[in-house]
């Protein structure tokens with residue numbers, strides 16, 4: 154076993170502790186208050202330079218932000234659950250982003266690694282058949298669950314930070330570790346890019362675990378993320394006596410219902426895959442009142458940016474057409490966005506070579522066929538690439554107890570060692586002297 158592999162193996166119990174602690178105190182997007190304070194403390198103890206909160210999250214560019222009331226309530230909840238007071242002010246108000254920097258002082262590139270920290274708005278299964286519950290680390294926050302692996306991602310980020318410090322004298326250039334909030338709903342990356350957190354990076358690597366790929370298989374350049382737009386539609390009609398004066402009413406509920414059906418009938422695109430999903434329909438106030446208010450939560454997706462733009466633009470025509478038909482107002486609010494992913498072939502090739510050497514890896518592939526969902530790391534990749542840098546997105550397979558975004562989701566924690574060993578190799582073996 155190499156020194157690096159031994160160091161990573163020694164780290165496994167700490168990574169499991171971190172993962173299970175984050176899993177238990179699950180916090181969804183922009184509310185990762187406790188998580189961010191504990192991440193900041195570990196990174197500070199390791200000696201990293203920290204850029205926190207508003208220094209790496211642009212206020213105006215944040216999407217899908219919870220209400221001020223929720224932000225305050227959840228920050229208080231985090232404090233009661235052990236958020237570290239010395240770091241909390243940096244994240245207050247929902248600025249839960251972190252960039253940790255290790256300057257070696259020797260010439261070389263800037264290598265960045267990104268992990269996401271947010272849980273999903275989902276209630277976890279609280280039955281003994283579900284390992285996190287059986288072993289006492291299921292979410293203690295009702296309606297919030299790590300059901301996509303971001304607790305593991307955060308632990309991997311801290312594991313990488315630890316190992317890179319241990320081997321710092323073998324590094325060159327600069328290492329940046331990006332801990333992003335609110336990936337779910339593609340909300341957080343845009344704000345970190347807008348804050349300049351992704352500027353002047355030479356090589357960028359984002360990661361995900363699971364996704365139906367077996368433990369030991371590693372994807373070096375995921376290029377199958379779909380571009381996506383997330384938006385809410387607020388319908389405003391006119392309330393009236395449903396029995397006595399229905400003709401005076403303008404029915405927001407019917408408009409929303411008709412819109413939901415119509416959106417799902419948008420024609421597919423001949424150039425590739427597309428998706429529409431109306432995930433939430435809330436409407437009305439009482440049985441005998443013509444409903445004056447309705448809310449839809451919607452997302453469009455496309456295999457390419459062009460296809461997603463087509464679906465989104467068609468959706469807007471439908472929304473406004475139906476609003477006119479019902480004589481009501483429809484207001485659209487953008488809540489999230491991401492593009493499709495285009496990994497840099499040169500970086501994918503280097504990653505592939507390094508992954509072949511990692512203990513525990515049995516299969517190395519560069520891409521996976523078929524749409525993979527979406528990821529706002531694509532916005533970070535695009536920023537790096539437009540400045541001349543190289544970027545990729547890796548997936549580390551692992552056995553899952555259920556699919557992502559399911560209340561029974563759990564994963565084989567051995568994947569964390571493989572991920573840390575791989576990412577550490579990318580930094581330690583980077584052929585910087587050749588100016589790759």
Ligand SMILES: O=C(O)C[C@H](NC(=O)Cc1c[nH]c2ccccc12)C(=O)O
Pocket residue numbers: 301336337338339361364375381525526527528529548557
């Ligand atoms: O659009 C979003 O809300 C982002 C969210 N993203 C993920 O769940 C990450 C993800 C989904 N499928 C894959 C496959 C590989 C890596 C990451 C993923 C999704 O697709 O709903």
